[in-house]
Amino acid sequence: MRAEKLSKKFGDTYIFKNIDLEFKQGKIYSIFGRNGVGKTTLLNVLNGTLASDGGEIYDAEKVILLEDNELPFEFMTANEFIDTTFTFKNQKIDLQEKEKLFKQLHFQPENKIIKDFSKGMKSKLCIIIALLSKPQVLLLDEPFSDIDVVSFGEITEILKHKKKEMQIIFSTHVSKIAFELSDDIMYLKENQALFFENNFRKADELESYILKKMSSVDSNVSLLSE
Numbered sequence: 001m002r003a004e005k006l007s008k009k010f011g012d013t014y015i016f017k018n019i020d021l022e023f024k025q026g027k028i029y030s031i032f033g034r035n036g037v038g039k040t041t042l043l044n045v046l047n048g049t050l051a052s053d054g055g056e057i058y059d060a061e062k063v064i065l066l067e068d069n070e071l072p073f074e075f076m077t078a079n080e081f082i083d084t085t086f087t088f089k090n091q092k093i094d095l096q097e098k099e100k101l102f103k104q105l106h107f108q109p110e111n112k113i114i115k116d117f118s119k120g121m122k123s124k125l126c127i128i129i130a131l132l133s134k135p136q137v138l139l140l141d142e143p144f145s146d147i148d149v150v151s152f153g154e155i156t157e158i159l160k161h162k163k164k165e166m167q168i169i170f171s172t173h174v175s176k177i178a179f180e181l182s183d184d185i186m187y188l189k190e191n192q193a194l195f196f197e198n199n200f201r202k203a204d205e206l207e208s209y210i211l212k213k214m215s216s217v218d219s220n221v222s223l224l225s226e
């Protein structure tokens, strides 16, 4: 997926203007940026939920955005919800894959209805549905906030495996998550998207780098050239 001169404004205020993006096949990307810089807005524009105010997006077929874990139909069980979702999408469920994901994630909802799920269970159900949908591009907005350390490890393994089949792009504020999971990192600042490789030796190094970027307001120096 890539975009050229992408812009989005609310009212008269541009959130970002003329940014160029390129997400390469087979890589997982994390998106960093200060609060309110426009990460969620960008993901929604890439997903098509929000219209852009200029620019073009390319190679954006079958994009899914996982945004929060507020699930509708809380009176359903996980299986009922999955069945309903895929009936609505008119897509067949890969039952073998479903069983595999339940096992890999130790997701055992039994006959509980969604209303009685923990936040982590809701997150897992959302991730399972997203993966079963077999998107070409999977966008995730701060996906791991309710996930425990063990489950994070399990999800990380699954996503690293899935990156062969789909592009995975997620926003986060947590350096450790970006360090563990992403191949490349995008730093969003006003009117600029800076890409760099995750070739740090430790999460702390990545964190210091990001902090430096956050404090260097409007530095025009490319991260790649440093």
Ligand SMILES: Nc1ncnc2c1ncn2[C@@H]1O[C@H](COP(=O)(O)OP(=O)(O)OP(=O)(O)O)[C@@H](O)[C@H]1O
Pocket: 010, 015, 033, 034, 035, 036, 037, 038, 039, 040, 041, 042
């Ligand atoms: N529907 C909307 N109408 C007007 N302004 C909006 C709307 N949605 C978002 N904004 C504004 O756009 C800006 C970017 O918001 P966005 O949620 O994309 O930032 P973010 O980088 O994801 O922030 P955070 O890290 O805090 O989650 C903010 O100033 C926000 O108030």
